[in-house]
Every structure is written in structure tokens, then in C-alpha cells.
Amino acid sequence: MTDRIEPPSAADTPPAPRPPRWWLLLGRDRLAAVAAAVLTLVLLVALSGRLFIGDRAQRQDLRASLRPPSLDHGVHGLLGTDVLGRSVLARLVDAAGTTLSVAVPAVLCSLVIGSALGLWAGYHGGVREGVTMRVADVILSFPSLLIAVVVLYVFAPSAMNIVLILAVTRVPVYLRTARAESAELRSRLFVDAARTFGTPSRKIIYWHVLPIVLPTLLTVATLDFCFVMLTESSLSFLGIGIQPPDVSWGLMVAQGRQYLGTAWWIAVLPGVAIVLTTVSATVLAAWARLATDPAQRWRLTLPRKRRGATAVPTEMMQ
Template sequence: MSEGRIVIEETEEEVPAANGPEDAPGPTPAPKSPPRWWQLLGRDRVAAAGAVVLAVVLLVALFGRLLIGDRAQRQDLDASLRAPSLSDGFYGLLGTDVLGRSVLARLIDAAGTTLSVAVPAVLCSLVIGSAIGLWAGYHGGRRESVAMRVADVILSFPSLLIAVVVLYVFSPSALNIVLILAVARIPVYLRTSRAEAAELRSRLFVDAARTFGTPSRQIIHRHILPIALPTLLTVATLDFCFVMLTESSLSFLGIGIQPPDVSWGLMVAQGRQYLQTAWWITVLPGLAIVLTTVSATVLAAWARIATDPAQRWRLTLPRKRRGASAAVPPEMIP
């Protein structure tokens, strides 16, 4: 009996110690806020490098002409076809063309011309195509059929061929190139936004908004557009590369940007006959086109993952764990 009492007493003494203030659970830690987009971009070196390249190109296109003045058109026949060197000053860093004009200054001037064609064309086709596609996909029926048939008719003709024919009939200019490329690329956004709206119109939150009498325009603007916008922006980033390459191709063929204006494609066309003796006239603008398009493609791939809540967690992993080994989120791994 005495032994039993001793055991009971020891047990009773241990209970308050276990429930004392020292062993009490601490406050629940606050959940971590999701990383910002710039934090996710900083963890991906390739995408960050692409963003830096695009930012530099954009800044050069916006402010470069204010710094170089008329250097891009200034001729000096005594300095014709000089190779890149540091002895000729800053503007001789990338050499000169056959008329003695600075290739560096012309690259800066051409960046503004190229982006002034590509960016408006992409924005116009994005806005018009997305608006028609969301409207047709949400309402369905005959409206959707008519919109899709119009898109099929435009897509049945190659956009480059349409641009060649139209610019051959009318005078080649930057405005005509923007209009032609914008119309030719509208079906891309129309089909994408139509598919997104057709899938979202049967969701529960859309049915609830429709039940409460919300107008169709507000449902599309408040509920469908925010979900479809990341996909549309990703498509627009990729389409920017296509439009820029198309403009360069038209300028190379001689029916795009016309002198005295200059674009990267026009610089490649003007320097192709001096490729063996003055490679920098053609190679450097071609390299600018390649770097810009590759950077935009890489950034579009990163943006597609960063804007998808189901895939964003991949960007938070260390670089060694990305790829096939990271098939499921870390919290689901046993």
C-alpha cells in the first residue's frame, strides 16, 4: 500500500509541472506573407537578366535620342567603315558605316523606331482582340461563332504576306506597319480570351454574380478579366517578339521603315553587302534583335509561372530543386 501511495504522490506532483508556465505553448507564429514579384524575379537569374536587358532597351528607346542628338544622321566620309575602337571616342566604340555614321548612335536611334512600331501594334491587338474575345466567349451562341469565323479568315492569310501586299500597294510607313500588324495579330488574342471566357462563364462565382443581377459588362470586367489577364499578358510578351521580327523582316526587304528613319532591320539590310569587310554594321543590330527577343521570351516564361497561383511555389525553391525533381509543392512531400 505504501508503494502505491508513493507512486500516486509522484504522479500528482508531476502533473502541475507539466502544465506550468515554462511548458506552456508559445504564441502561434504569424503566417509568412507570399514573396513579392521582384523577390521571385531576383531568385531566377536568367529571368532577371532578361528583365535587365529589356529595361535597358526601353530606357535607350525613350531617352537615347535626347542624348545623341543628330549623331545618327551625321556623315563623315573620312571615317567610312572604321572598325570598333576606343581611339575614336564614345561614338566610335562600335565603328562606323559606309557613310561614316556612328553605328552606336544609329543603334540607339533604331531602338526607338523599332519599339515605336512593336509596342503600339501589340497593345492595339491586345486591347481589341481581348475585348472581342471576352465578349464573345461570355455570351456564346451566334456571337461566338461569328467572332471565331472572322478570326479564322484573318489567320488563313500569313501576316507577313498581308503586310508585304498592303505595304506594296500603299506607301511604307511606321503608321501603316503598326495598323497592318495590329489587325493581323488580333485573332491571337481573340481566340485566347474567348477560350478563357468560355471556361469561366460556368464557374460558381460567375453564376452567383449573374443571379444577383450584375450586368454582363461588369461580370466580364470584374470577374473574368482579372483571371484571364495573366495569360493574355504572357501571350502579348511572346507576340512582341514576333511583331519585332516581322518589322525587321519588312525593313530588310525594303518595304518597312524607310530612310532617313532607321530601324534594326534596316541597319541589317544596309550592311549586308559589307558583311565581309565591315561585319559590325550587320552583326551588331542583328545581335540587338536576338538579345531583345530572347530576353522577352525568357521573361514571358517566368511571368507565366509567377502569375499562376498553382505554379508560383516553384520559383520559391532553390535552383537545384527546380525542374523534374520539384513535381509537387514542398508541403505535400511526406
């Protein structure tokens, strides 16, 4: 009589390997880790830097006008002074808070409004989708920078007006992205199953569609943050953005452009801050897109020399 072979029990089955933590993945990518460190530093400076500089960003000293960067006059003279003797280091710290206080709210407002409308229109389709997309097309037909210039020229330039204008002009970016993703997901089997069991549409969108679309939206938001910050800097450079006595990086570049031949640090250093912040956000967005996609996350676990390969690992094909 042959012995019966018992199937393996659940207790004998080895547990599935857990995906690596996001900070471990970030540590394996040196470029993304440096970008994250730069953005973290900028955020910390923007949030708490003003507590340490006091009124140094606005304090004038004509005897210290156009001093070059050095340590001879203390920490505040490390990056030199402008034509009114104000510390460029203190003004960079103060401008970081102003620039992020415009860019971050504008991106968050456009992300929330555009994503909500796009998910709603893409899931329901029909007339609602058509009307929503035509409104987005109308907004996109006008360059966002041109709209901002016209509106800020008619109304008083202020941080609140800049946030509102940039938020409205960037809504179609998230609306179109969310609409495309939601329209593709509404015919998936898990959405049909939830609809069959009588789940309301708003709960299907929130619990089933949004988690899948969210990584793409966050990646778009990170890239859009760069565009919004550059737009704010451009408006301040043109003189219709942030107004004195407030200061932003774009306004610092505008105020220092006439001294490029004699005091380059006034305009170059805030320009470097803008470039470093936007490049770091772009690099981190590319990393986050891979880290949040289960189908692409394995690329981050490979050695850096092999990440350019397009072959799928053998274990993923089984």
C-alpha cells in the first residue's frame, strides 16, 4: 500500500519576500539620495531659516555695500552683500520661504482640484467627461505665463494672486492625466466587481481607482513644482511677481542683473539656488516614479551599471 503524499500546509510555505523599504531604495541611488538631501535642506531653510536670521534680510548698511563673499565680516557676510549692504545669505534664506510659500500651495491646489475633476470625469464618461475636457482645453489654449502677466498687470501683484493664477492654469495638467488613467481603469475587472456589489461610485473612485493613479499624479506634481517655481521666478524677474520689501529668488536675480559685471554674487547665487532646487525635484520625481510602480521597482534593486538594461528579471517571468 503506497503512502499518501500530503500537500504542503500553509505553515510550511515560506513567506513571500517583503519589498525593500523606500529609504533603502533611495540609499542605493546616490543621485536620488543627493537630490532628496538638497530638497530637504531647502525645505528646512524655508521653514525655520527666518528664526535664525531675524531682520538681517532687510537690514541696510551702506558702508558694507557690494562686499564680496568672505568670512571677514561674520557668517552673514559669507555670500557677500548687495548694493544696500544687505546680507545675500540672509536674503537667500528669506527668499526660500517666500518662493516655496507660492510654489507649494499652487501645486497642492491644482493637484487636488484637477485630480478630483479628472477622476470624476474619467470614471463616469459621457457628457460630463466631454464638458470637463473642453474646459481644460480652453485653459490650455492660453499660455499660463501670459495669463499670469495679464492678470497681475490688471490686479495688484501679491503672493495670493500668484498662487491663485498658477493654481488655475495648472489644473488641466492633472485633470487630463487623471481622466486618462480613470477612463482606462473603469473597465477593469475589479471595478466591475465593485460596481456589481452595489458600491457607490465615489467609494470606487476613492478606494480602487485613486490608489492606482496616485503615483502618476505625484510624479506629475513633482515636475510641475519645478515649472511653478520657475514661473514665479520669471514673474518676479519681470517686476509683476513678489514685490519689495518681500523677496524671492527671482526678485533677487532681477535686482542683481545690473551688477553682474561688478557684483556677480547678487544675481548668480539665487540663480544657482533655483537651478539646484528644480534639478533635484526632477531627479527625485524620476526616482519616485520607479519606486511607486510595482512593475518597475525591481530596477532600483539592480546595481547602477545594469539599470539601463531593459530585460525583465527571470523571477518576474515565472
